[in-house]
Amino acid sequence: KQWYQRRVRGAKMAASKPVQIENAQTTAFSKHEIAAKLISAGTAACIAEAITLPMDCAKIKLQVEGGTLYGTVRNIALNDGVKGFFRGLIPGLHRQLGFCTIRLGLYDTTKVFYKGCVPSFIRITG
16 A cells, blocks of 8 residues: 555656647648648659569569569569559559658658647657
8 A cells, every 4th residue: 555655646646747838849730841741742652663673573473473583573574564563553543642741741741749738747859
């Protein structure tokens, strides 16, 4: 029982200490800054999708059909041409625009927002 009382008393004392936030931005982002972050995040995600899609297409065909990587790439090139490597690009770009634009574009904004909503017993540095 004494251990429990010391533990509770220590928790109450820790909760009553003032919060120390170091190097935290407390200003809100402007609409232009948020728009620029969303646009740059969406553009970067779409470029990455377009660059990695041929490798992803070959990987999926290899998993489904089996064989060697060389044979799979050769079959795609002979049967479908260059278009075969970019099959599914439009749905991939839509996914990246919807998902990564919001996830990457609003990361800093939500991080700054939640730094102001920290309980008093948690210390934030950085």
